[in-house]
Amino acid sequence: MIDHVVRTYPSAEPLPREEQLAWKLAAVATDPVAVEPEVTEMVINRVIDNAAVAAASLARRPVLAARDQATRHPASPGAVVFGTAGRYSPEWAAWANGVAVRELDFHDTFLAADYSHPGDNIPPVLAVAQHTGATGADLVRGIAAGYELQVNLVRGICLHEHKIDHIAHLGPSAAGGIGALLGLDTATAHQAIGQALHTTTTTRQSRKGEISSWKAYAPAFAGKVAVEAVDRAMRGEGAPSPVYEGEDGVIAWLLGGPEARYTVPLPAPGEPKRAILATYTKEHSAEYQSQALIDLARRLGPRIGDTDKVVRVLIRTSHHTHHVIGSGSGDPQKYDPNASRETLDHSIPYIFAVALQDGSWHHQRSYERSRATRPDTVELWRRVSTVEDPEWTRRYHAPEPAFGGRVEVELADGTVLADEIAVADAHPAGARPFAREQYVAKFRELADGVVPSEDQDRFLDAVTRLPELDAAEVAALALPSLSDPAPATKGIF
Numbered sequence: 001m002i003d004h005v006v007r008t009y010p011s012a013e014p015l016p017r018e019e020q021l022a023w024k025l026a027a028v029a030t031d032p033v034a035v036e037p038e039v040t041e042m043v044i045n046r047v048i049d050n051a052a053v054a055a056a057s058l059a060r061r062p063v064l065a066a067r068d069q070a071t072r073h074p075a076s077p078g079a080v081v082f083g084t085a086g087r088y089s090p091e092w093a094a095w096a097n098g099v100a101v102r103e104l105d106f107h108d109t110f111l112a113a114d115y116s117h118p119g120d121n122i123p124p125v126l127a128v129a130q131h132t133g134a135t136g137a138d139l140v141r142g143i144a145a146g147y148e149l150q151v152n153l154v155r156g157i158c159l160h161e162h163k164i165d166h167i168a169h170l171g172p173s174a175a176g177g178i179g180a181l182l183g184l185d186t187a188t189a190h191q192a193i194g195q196a197l198h199t200t201t202t203t204r205q206s207r208k209g210e211i212s213s214w215k216a217y218a219p220a221f222a223g224k225v226a227v228e229a230v231d232r233a234m235r236g237e238g239a240p241s242p243v244y245e246g247e248d249g250v251i252a253w254l255l256g257g258p259e260a261r262y263t264v265p266l267p268a269p270g271e272p273k274r275a276i277l278a279t280y281t282k283e284h285s286a287e288y289q290s291q292a293l294i295d296l297a298r299r300l301g302p303r304i305g306d307t308d309k310v311v312r313v314l315i316r317t318s319h320h321t322h323h324v325i326g327s328g329s330g331d332p333q334k335y336d337p338n339a340s341r342e343t344l345d346h347s348i349p350y351i352f353a354v355a356l357q358d359g360s361w362h363h364q365r366s367y368e369r370s371r372a373t374r375p376d377t378v379e380l381w382r383r384v385s386t387v388e389d390p391e392w393t394r395r396y397h398a399p400e401p402a403f404g405g406r407v408e409v410e411l412a413d414g415t416v417l418a419d420e421i422a423v424a425d426a427h428p429a430g431a432r433p434f435a436r437e438q439y440v441a442k443f444r445e446l447a448d449g450v451v452p453s454e455d456q457d458r459f460l461d462a463v464t465r466l467p468e469l470d471a472a473e474v475a476a477l478a479l480p481s482l483s484d485p486a487p488a489t490k491g492i493f
Contacts, residue, residue: 061488132181167179404420
């Protein structure tokens with residue numbers, strides 16, 4: 001790996017194109033290095049994972065709306081929109097499938113200097129692959145490249161410190177992944193990455209306060225924009241340059257300012273793209289920092305017994321968990337029984353209370369209005385608070401990061417029960433790491449009653465042979481739905 005130092009350059013100090021971060025990202029994406037077998041295996045796992053969570057969300061209102069929009073744009077050859085039998089323009093297929101994948105907050109994650117769900121790269125890369133007649137090997141190469149760019153941007157550049165949403169790393173990574181899929185030259189991929197960054201740099205308000213369906217739409221928007229950016233770049237159109245380092249660029253005005261320095265690690269020429277192996281998926285449908293704490297709640301529940309005896313729950317955790325999904329956020333909505341599902345899945349006090357009472361977590365039942373408003377749950381929920389612990393913040397940023405915390409439960413008789421957890425059970429370093437068996441089981445569970453069983457079999461058979469698939473087999477990758485695909489919403493088109 002090569003560490004690239006990135007800073008602002010005044011206009012009087014021109015930065016050669018080949019020294020710009022967007023060019024270096026493009027060079028990594030378009031480097032034709034072979035994909036290693038273990039990377040290919042993880043790509044397959046994540047395609048299965050994405051399909052699982054997409055299947056579970058096909059009937060949800062935000063996904064229906066996105067699908068209705070996409071199906072107004074038929075195309076030939078076109079790409080598959082999950083839940084339908086037609087073929088649609090690839091940018092709109094990326095949009096609809098991206099919303100389906102992201103809606104339940106239930107797919108993979110990578111956390112470092114910033115946050116990410118790198119599985120969001122898969123819908124746009126897959127859509128372009130289907131439309132352009134790419135093979136399975138092309139698709140694997142494109143997905144591996146998308147992960148590589150996003151993970152390394154997340155390692156090097158903190159967006160949330162400046163209240164910029166993490167899709168600002170996804171737009172460039174998806175554009176680079178598409179460039180790798182198509183075998184584009186570095187100059188074309190460079191322009192697409194610059195356009196994608198410029199048009200997907202938005203604020204974090206989508207994940208703050210009254211969180212709405214835009215939380216799921218924002219990554220899909222980045223994927224759609226990336227497809228469009230690549231299309232324009234292939235037609236010879238350019239982008240702001242240097243987009244990161246310019247005097248009026250992203251670093252100077254949206255991130256750390258003209259004096260800021262960022263270090264982005266990227267593979268050297270000819271070095272394999274392995275970043276996907278550093279990422280991890282979710283066992284539970286909730287924000288990643290809650291994964292380990294759900295597992296800890298399941299462990300503590302039997303020791304507590306009757307949760308009516310709980311007087312106070314204090315969660316000592318990292319700065320991120322406390323300030324983003326904990327009581328340190330200052331968001332009253334995180335304690336509101338009438339808050340949206342999107343808000344509840346970013347409320348560790350709610351999540352911990354429900355997991356403690358139920359001993360489990362379910363992507364639907366745990367968020368139902370009747371569950372959130374249950375009086376004993378509301379009472380317990382409001383007794384849960386978080387505090388930043390410097391040691392957990394340090395561990396969060398350690399080379400082997402810990403995303404959990406220490407929980408202290410005070411009971412009515414004065415007893416204090418305490419326990420801690422470093423990583424979720426499903427994490428590669430956890431008690432029950434996910435492997436192919438768990439990915440397939442997750443798919444079967446979430447697709448049950450949604451996707452016909454024979455189509456489940458067909459999808460899994462194809463995906464497990466992903467690098468061997470020809471263009472026709474890639475084009476046939478689909479998730480047909482048992483439900484009526486008739487339009488459910490009406491807009492302009």
